[in-house]
Amino acid sequence: MRGHENRKSMLKPSVRNRISKIGVELEGGWEKDPGVPVARDGSVQFPGSDAHQNTMPGGRGKMVLSGEVQSTPGDLSEVSAFILKVYPQFVNKTCGLHVHMSFIRRYFYQRLMDPSYQDTMFNTISIWAEEKKFSKSHPIWERLSGKHVTCMREFLADAQVRVGKKRYDHNVPYSRYTAISYPWLQHKTVECRLLPMFEDASDAVEGVLLVADTTNKFLAKQGGRERKHFIDLPVMNNTFVRHYDVNI
Amino acid sequence: MICTLNRTRVGASLHVLVHPDVEDFFRINSNGMTEAVEKWGRCWKSSKPLRVWEFPFNEEANRDFLYTVWAPGMLLMASDEDIDRPVPNISFLRLVGASQDGGITVNIDMLMSRKYIQATAKALSEACGTFYNDFIQDISISISISKATHAGT
Numbered sequence: 001m002r003g004h005e006n007r008k009s010m011l012k013p014s015v016r017n018r019i020s021k022i023g024v025e026l027e028g029g030w031e032k033d034p035g036v037p038v039a040r041d042g043s044v045q046f047p048g049s050d051a052h053q054n055t056m057p058g059g060r061g062k063m064v065l066s067g068e069v070q071s072t073p074g075d076l077s078e079v080s081a082f083i084l085k086v087y088p089q090f091v092n093k094t095c096g097l098h099v100h101m102s103f104i105r106r107y108f109y110q111r112l113m114d115p116s117y118q119d120t121m122f123n124t125i126s127i128w129a130e131e132k133k134f135s136k137s138h139p140i141w142e143r144l145s146g147k148h149v150t151c152m153r154e155f156l157a158d159a160q161v162r163v164g165k166k167r168y169d170h171n172v173p174y175s176r177y178t179a180i181s182y183p184w185l186q187h188k189t190v191e192c193r194l195l196p197m198f199e200d201a202s203d204a205v206e207g208v209l210l211v212a213d214t215t216n217k218f219l220a221k222q223g224g225r226e227r228k229h230f231i232d233l234p235v236m237n238n239t240f241v242r243h244y245d246v247n248i
Numbered sequence: 249m250i251c252t253l254n255r256t257r258v259g260a261s262l263h264v265l266v267h268p269d270v271e272d273f274f275r276i277n278s279n280g281m282t283e284a285v286e287k288w289g290r291c292w293k294s295s296k297p298l299r300v301w302e303f304p305f306n307e308e309a310n311r312d313f314l315y316t317v318w319a320p321g322m323l324l325m326a327s328d329e330d331i332d333r334p335v336p337n338i339s340f341l342r343l344v345g346a347s348q349d350g351g352i353t354v355n356i357d358m359l360m361s362r363k364y365i366q367a368t369a370k371a372l373s374e375a376c377g378t379f380y381n382d383f384i385q386d387i388s389i390s391i392s393i394s395k396a397t398h399a400g401t
Binding site for chain 2: 107109157182184227229230231232233234244245248
């Protein structure tokens with residue numbers, strides 16, 4: 001009962017919204033054209049001829065398309081409707097649910113450039129996943145381990161914000177494959193890559209709401225004025241004396 | 249003299265107020281010639297057009313790549329094609345009017361984590377000190393010449 005109340009409180013927006021727009025990328029396979037463009041995505045893999053064997057329960061027909069669909073940026077209700085409308089019928093552990101968030105002020109963006117934001121997201125989603133009682137084989141646990149190859153628990157924000165185009169390098173200081181990524185120059189967004197694709201679209205909606213709420217709550221705690229950092233300039237009129245002794 | 253750097257709702261804000269001797273140094277070296285910051289880079293914004301004193305490139309001073317004063321308008325940790333690390337960009341010392349009327353505030357199109365802005369302020373401080381030693385500091389040299397004496401055997 002207590003756990004149920006905790007989950008309810010996590011999902012109920014309790015602080016002022018600081019997110020300007022939110023968007024999602026859904027990876028998976030579809031048994032028919034979802035009505036929005038499906039982009040190729042090399043990380044999405046359904047090996048073998050029978051896609052069913054690689055899906056969590058949910059795929060029923062034959063998969064005709066696989067890859068990634070992207071919502072247009074909007075508010076939470078628009079994104080939730082998009083998820084429910086185009087959710088793929090086939091998903092497996094290679095499929096991610098990526099949440100992009102833009103902010104009214106750069107101030108908010110910079111305050112999320114903090115390793116403790118990523119830690120908070122890991123903790124909150126872990127609690128939620130436990131409450132949801134996802135099975136031990138559910139792909140969310142691999143992502144929450146911090147070692148998933150496209151979702152590492154590393155903080156590379158200051159390098160990521162300076163990358164001007166999509167790069168596919170792993171193990172580089174600007175790799176985008178971190179649980180929280182900062183593609184500022186490309187999208188002006190903070191991206192949460194921690195969620196997998198779920199068997200049930202309603203879990204996906206719940207997960208996205210949780211990411212948004214965790215972000216707003218984190219920002220709400222970051223109040224106060226930004227500290228000024230002093231750049232020390234040398235004291236002027238300070239003659240440097242050098243003395244040389246020369247023996248001849 | 250005061251220079252501060254902090255994060256703001258538009259990115260980062262750099263306030264520059266230098267000693268009049270620093271601006272005199274650049275004014276004299278430029279023969280009074282100035283150039284628009286926009287000519288070099290577009291990351292610096294201000295309510296008024298920003299100009300810097302011209303300062304001829306000095307290969308000797310730049311050989312160790314400890315800092316740059318030749319990157320106005322660019323990020324505070326500037327990248328250089330020839331090296332694989334960002335270099336403290338202290339080109340803001342060249343701003344025209346940096347010693348007058350309370351100094352100049354520049355908004356910089358740059359997002360930084362808390363740790364990165366601390367490290368940047370520290371790197372800029374050290375770079376300003378190095379530049380001061382390289383170019384501005386008065387040096388008094390005294391030489392004592394003495395005749396060597398040898399003890400007889």
